[in-house]
Amino acid sequence: MTEQLASRLLADGIEEIDIDSEWVDDLPVLRDVLERHFGSAVAGSRLTPSPQPDELRAALLNRSARLADLVERLQGVLLGDASAVVVRKMHLDHLDVDDRGVLLYCLAAGMGYPTGADPRRNQVVWPVTASARSREFEAARPELDFEAEYHTDSQYHPDPERYFLLYAVRAARCGGGDNRVRANAHITEFLAGTPEGRKAMRVLEALDVPFRIPSDYADSGEAPEKRYTFAPILAERNTLRWRRDTVEKGLADLPEYDHPDLRDALGMLESALAEAPHEVRLTLVDDSFIVVDNHRAVHARTEFADLDRHHLGIRFHDTQHVR
Structure with missing residues (x-):
């Protein structure tokens, strides 16, 4: 294994890997697959769940061997002993946010069945940013700037998604907003x-x-x-x-x-x-990424004051999910 593709154990059940940068070069090919599939131009912020997700997954993985390799590597780690995988550099930071969302959508669609963020907008790639919503509103997303205690995502759904990913467009610059994960x-x-x-x-x-x-x-x-x-x-x-x-x-x-x-x-x-032991506490720096097995780990986030903090999130079922 090359140094670039090394793996490191952050704690029992939490693994960090390095990935190749070349997967990003397939953005035009992957965008073409999405546009053919959805029948219109695509942008990361407007993508919704596919009505034919198995067909879309096959097309994406067939057209991009680099995406297929990355999917295989992430799934291999998650289907082993790891309940979360961290990637310190996704090599997306030269792209605009919508293009990053397109690639993250393709990655999630390659690994499983992405879901809509809420029953009205059905947006798959959702922004995780500070919000001025009142705390009296029963908000579910973690974009509010106060501390998020340990929890599982979508615990209020009859069938919570197996995985979620979180990508840092811009990390908080205030020293807060650290992620905590425990198997x-x-x-x-x-x-x-x-x-x-x-x-x-x-x-x-x-x-x-x-x-x-x-x-x-x-x-x-x-x-x-x-x-x-x-x-x-x-x-x-x-x-x-x-x-x-x-x-x-x-x-x-x-x-x-x-x-x-x-x-x-x-x-x-x-x-x-x-x-309980073996907590991992980490800061998702700019262009870093984590995938958490929502059935095998809990996660939390510390309070932050930098309202320019910006992440992207996607929830998705695994490919064994009965649809």
């Missing part, structure tokens, strides 16, 4: 180490909990609308479904689902999220 296996190992933790795991596996769907993702997009997804927090193969505020809002609205044993279990889970 779920370390959280469940921490809980399994005590009788109280093992009891908490049984409760979290057994009880359906109401996750309040944030208003950004409800059909109307209005703050007063209240809808819920009911599911256990812990499932087989260390799969976690968690975000504290959506659970707390669901339990406040539907107190019949609240229970002292559940509260004890939630307290144990919060302790594990704070104290």
